[in-house]
Amino acid sequence: MEKFLIIQTAxxxxxxxxxxxxxxxxxxxxxxxxxxxxxxxxxxIFSSSPYVSRVIVIDKKGKHKSFNSLLKxxxxxxxxxxxxxxxxxxxxxxxxxxMMLGVKETFGFSNSSLxxxxxxxxxxxxxxxxxxxxxxxxxxxxxxxxxxxLPEISDDPTIKxxxxxxxxxxxxxxxxxxxxxxxxWNTKKYxxxxxxxxxxxxxxxxxxxxLMGSKNEINICEKISLKFNGSVISAAGMFSLIETxxxxxxxxxxxxxxxxxxxxxxxxxxPVLTIYCSTVxxxxxxxxxxxxxxxxYDNLSCKPCGxxxxxxxxxxxxxxGNKLNSGVVISKIEEILND
Numbered sequence: 001m002e003k004f005l006i007i008q009t010a011x012x013x014x015x016x017x018x019x020x021x022x023x024x025x026x027x028x029x030x031x032x033x034x035x036x037x038x039x040x041x042x043x044x045i046f047s048s049s050p051y052v053s054r055v056i057v058i059d060k061k062g063k064h065k066s067f068n069s070l071l072k073x074x075x076x077x078x079x080x081x082x083x084x085x086x087x088x089x090x091x092x093x094x095x096x097x098x099m100m101l102g103v104k105e106t107f108g109f110s111n112s113s114l115x116x117x118x119x120x121x122x123x124x125x126x127x128x129x130x131x132x133x134x135x136x137x138x139x140x141x142x143x144x145x146x147x148x149x150l151p152e153i154s155d156d157p158t159i160k161x162x163x164x165x166x167x168x169x170x171x172x173x174x175x176x177x178x179x180x181x182x183x184x185w186n187t188k189k190y191x192x193x194x195x196x197x198x199x200x201x202x203x204x205x206x207x208x209x210x211l212m213g214s215k216n217e218i219n220i221c222e223k224i225s226l227k228f229n230g231s232v233i234s235a236a237g238m239f240s241l242i243e244t245x246x247x248x249x250x251x252x253x254x255x256x257x258x259x260x261x262x263x264x265x266x267x268x269x270x271p272v273l274t275i276y277c278s279t280v281x282x283x284x285x286x287x288x289x290x291x292x293x294x295x296x297y298d299n300l301s302c303k304p305c306g307x308x309x310x311x312x313x314x315x316x317x318x319x320x321g322n323k324l325n326s327g328v329v330i331s332k333i334e335e336i337l338n339d
Contacts, residue, residue, distance in 0.1 A: 002032040003080060005103075007087040007094045008042070009058060011184075012241065012260035013285060014130070015042035016267060018088055019049055019151035021134035025086070026051040028140065035080065037097070048153040048242050060093060074100045087112065088134050090124075107137055129284045148288045151267050153242060163239075163246045170233055173208040178251045180261035181224060182217030182236075185309025187278035188257050190321055190329075192220065196227055197326040198255065198333070203231065207252070210235055212244060212261060253336055255329070262287050271336045275329060277321040278313070280304045291339050295332045297324040 004025065008018045015038065022034055033053040036046040039060060046055045056077065058064050064073050074097055084105040087094045095114035098106050108118030115121060122137050132147045181195045199209050209228075211221040215237035225234040239247060241264065248254060248268035255273045256262045265272035265287060272287040276296035279285075280303065286294045297303075303320050305313075313320075 002029065002083040004029075004032055004034045004084045004086065005077075005080070005082045005101075006034060006036045007085065007097060008036060008046075008089050009039045009060060009091070009094060010042075010089050012042055012045070013263045014088070015045045016151050016260075016263035017130045017285070018134055019045070019051075019153075020131050020147075020149035021086075021088065021138055021140070022046075022049060022051050023149065023152055024135060024140045025138045028138065035082075037077075044241050045153070048156075050152065050154050070097075071100075077101065086137055087118070088137060109133070109137070126284075127282075129286070129288060131288070133284065150269055150289060151263070153245060153267055156242070156246075159243050159246050163243065163250070166235075166238075166247070167250055171208075172210065172233070172250070173206070175205075175207045176210060176251045177202045177207040178210045178212055178248060178254045178261075179224075180212050180254065180256040180259065182213040182220050183257045183259040183309070184216075185278070186311050187305065187309040187313055187318065187320070188259060189220075190257055190275045190277055190324065191318075192224055194321075194324075194326040194329070195255075196224060198329055199224070199228065199232060201330050202333075203228070209233070210247075210251070212236060212239075212247070253333065255333065258285065265289075266292070271339075273329070273332055273336060275324070277318075277324070278303065278305050278309050279307070283307065291336055293332055293336060295324065295329055296320075297328075299323075 035054045036052050037056050038046050040057055043055045043057050046052050064070050078101055082103050085098050085103045086107045090109050090112040092113040095117045099117040106118045107120045109124040110121050111124045183189050209232040211234045213221050213236040218236045221234040221236035225232045245264045245267040248265055251270050253271050254265040258276050258279045262272055262274045266289045269289055271291040274287055274294040281294050300319055
């Protein structure tokens with residue numbers, strides 16, 4: 001039984017898009033145990049995967065922040081005697097951990113920090129989707145659309161029961177549309193007033209509307225909800241990531257910024273419409289499951305202005321969000337719903 005370590009200490013979306021790689025690695029090398037090194041906010045995602053043996057949490061902003069605490073952590077990790085390390089995460093810390101563990105077979109990307117640390121360097125294809133790039137890391141061969149593997153998470157009867165009770169108690173209809181208006185980065189947020197126009201359209205179509213987001217997005221969701229006199233429900237901050245994925249299974253459509261909810265929608269395998277403001281689909285994080293689409297206003301020389309986004313538009317006009325008319329988004333929604 002070989003022991004593999006996956007190092008993925010990036011954001012929620014990155015973690016979800018690592019699951020297809022883990023699934024295929026387990027399928028490819030059945031006699032193996034796969035551990036994942038993750039941060040606290042994403043450990044739940046990997047713990048829910050039936051292909052992961054153990055999740056090891058590194059709190060790089062807390063108790064493992066100092067150099068000495070990191071060295072102690074690595075010393076304990078080394079006792080697991082891994083046969084291989086795969087590092088989709090390209091950071092200095094991930095490379096340093098890989099180097100210190102002294103494992104013979106290590107796999108990293110060609111643009112990783114300290115790339116000489118990895119015994120096997122895999123080309124990082126900027127023209128590929130993130131799932132494709134991660135599959136490249138394990139030398140999984142695919143052609144055409146074979147790479148479009150849905151992230152799998154285990155069903156939990158307790159979670160199902162909790163979500164069913166929430167839906168029942170809030171009198172949510174069969175036609176449910178979920179809106180995720182938030183993001184860690186302000187330049188990724190489609191204007192709230194445009195989301196309100198979209199919600200008005202969906203209400204006219206007799207949809208129940210649910211707003212979702214993290215605890216940090218409670219304010220934006222409640223502000224939008226208040227505009228509709230209680231007819232729009234805000235569930236921001238109420239559910240864990242896996243509970244949110246279960247809730248999304250109840251929806252006919254998810255409308256999201258280029259943020260984590262897009263990828264949770266793929267876990268639920270529902271139609272997702274991702275709205276791109278300062279970022280672009282070409283970065284490789286667009287939804288790829290059946291009937292999902294994306295929309296973006298691209299006639300701008302300043303777009304994209306960054307890989308992740310900013311707290312405010314560098315040029316102060318936020319044209320990438322403001323020039324994307326809500327009517328264009330609604331047309332895409334109609335296209336998805338009528339497909």
